[in-house]
Amino acid sequence: MTVDTPTPESTPTRRSPLAAWQDSLARLPADLRVTELPFLTQLTLRAQPGGPAAKAVEGVLGITLPGPVSAHLSGDVEALWMGPDEWLLVAPDGSRHDLLTRLRSAVGEEFATVIDVSAQRTTLALSGRLVRTVLAHGCAVDLDPRVTPVGSCLNTLLAQAPVTLVVRDDAATDVRLLVRSSFASYLAAWLVDACTEYGAGGGCG
Template sequence: MTADTPIHTPAHIPAHTPARISPLADWDPRLPSGLDARELPFLTQLTLRVTPGGAAATAVEGYLGYALPGVGRAHLDAEVKTLWLGPDEWLLVGPAGRAGELTAGLRSVIGEEFATVTDTSAQRTVLALSGPLLPEVLSQGCALDLSPDKTDAGACHTTLLAQAGVTLVVREAGPRAVWLLVRSSFAGYLAAWLADACTEYAGVT
């Protein structure tokens, strides 16, 4: 085996990685004091397809340190959170910049068992919403029953909000805090709808 020849970047080509721009980089919403909204850009998002209860699922659960959540649920008490999306599909959400590490780790423990791990971080962005006005605002564009007894912490729904597909994760019961995971191409539309839905609450404290 011969030593690899070092590769030198020509002086006229920038060596740094191009800056990433989030879908809502310029978003500056004017919302009533009863609602707070911010984007959580660039979170690591991995789509996991695996048969529940199988050897691969068991290996993944050992790697994560907890059981994969069941129907309509999310596991939120960990750095890498897991959202149920379908009978054999979950979305793992972690800190920015960890896609490579987590993908390699998961594929390593899965080994020859049948499962897929796909980096889908660029597909969606995350809106974090909180405040006492949250249920009223969301109910203007969402058909889900958002009454307190139906929205306990950890509930996870794939639904429509203002006709845009979202995954709604209840972070605090009520709901007083949620994550909205939305396709990057629909993020601007959803942000504009949110601001418009809040118009009637201007001046509410």
């Protein structure tokens, strides 16, 4: 029996959920830059907060898992609170296998799960003076820094699309939106439409 070795021609080419939207996103106003961050490693951790499995994961990552509606944003692996016993661990593309192996080994037989969900979502990085203004058109979350300071992580709706919204700076001018791949094109179209009244400007980077 022979085994076929994959060739570059036969290896599937990855295509991001928003590949067709790059030109449109680049024509948004200069005060709102939108960049897709595709193919990030995303792992769902389910464990009892403060329990042995959670502590083991914290030891591997060198962080403390965040509490409700917050995120740990420093280091190679970011941890987003998703529910009472659930976190989303986000890391650079290409780190999935190593991170899964290390975390599952650390958890061992403890009552916990670490699942690869990288294909479920893509990530949009929004920055600029208009971030809060534009998001306010379709999101009920108050992005005033006094209400949602840096490190806030909320599961909410933007234009009726479920998103995880992460505030990454003190003025809410640097925000990440994690959105299901099936909703990504809809959300990109909404962002382009929501920016119409602000005119076109420089490209996003």
